[in-house]
Amino acid sequence: MRNGPVHVIDDDESVRDSLAFLLEGMNLTVLTYPSATMFLEQRPWGLGGCIVSDVRMPDITGIDLLRILKERGVTLPVIIITGNADVPLAVEAMKVGAQDFLEKPFHDEVLLAAIQTALGESAGVQRLSTDVIDINERLQTLTGREHEVLGCLVDGLPNKGIAIKLGISPRTVEVHRAHLMTKMKAASLSHLIRMVLLTETSLMHTPPPPKC
Incomplete structure (x- = not known):
């Protein structure tokens, strides 16, 4: 054993x-x-x-x-x-x-x-535990606004939709999106969303990013 x-x-x-x-x-x-x-x-x-x-x-x-x-x-x-x-x-x-x-x-x-x-x-x-721990630790490095943008991306909103929802410019959305992609070490938007869904569907209890 x-x-x-x-x-x-x-x-x-x-x-x-x-x-x-x-x-x-x-x-x-x-x-x-x-x-x-x-x-x-x-x-x-x-x-x-x-x-x-x-x-x-x-x-x-x-x-x-x-x-x-x-x-x-x-x-x-x-x-x-x-x-x-x-x-x-x-x-x-x-x-x-x-x-x-x-x-x-x-x-x-x-x-x-x-x-x-x-x-x-x-x-x-x-293995699942280690993966989710790494993702959660990356999530903790995001700012509040980056969390909001991430939540909107997971909900499927485009940059313009996020800008309207959050009351910011599309350019500002692009900047936040680029920063969170770097912090999350995401190679693409689909990779980013898969990581977030992994934390939501696993047995972990770290709260997912807030919904947009």
Whole structure:
């Protein structure tokens, strides 16, 4: 069951070490992080795999991490580890997007089974996930007006129609269009629209550009 690394996020060093020892003994690649902040800073989701995270951490909690990953369009499966008193938080985590949660203490076999399931799902969606993450990151570089022009292009409006809709000149539309094409790394209008539709039809939760 080797489909990418297991990203272990826990502020307790002993927990990180014990999980790494267990999982590496099963021939899995393990990457550990002392905080969700460090995980987000390193941006390792392009490596694939799955995430095993504690629910209670001092900087960014497991719940907050799930929300941030959802906003960024990251679809790596997340397994939340929780204590007895944290079961309500674990249920909330499932609603936010966690694939599973494990209540401490849990048997090694239970964790390994959950990871095996997560890695199987990750292998199937990782390429799509990586593509959409890249597109979403490009979308975030657009200005508000460029977003509006993009939304109108996706709606099929020509430059003159966009100019009338937005109350700007056709020349200004052309300038915004050229800028957003460059920022989105789009080779053509059809390529640009395909990228936007990919974000809309995927399982990602990053909002698409506003409709014109």
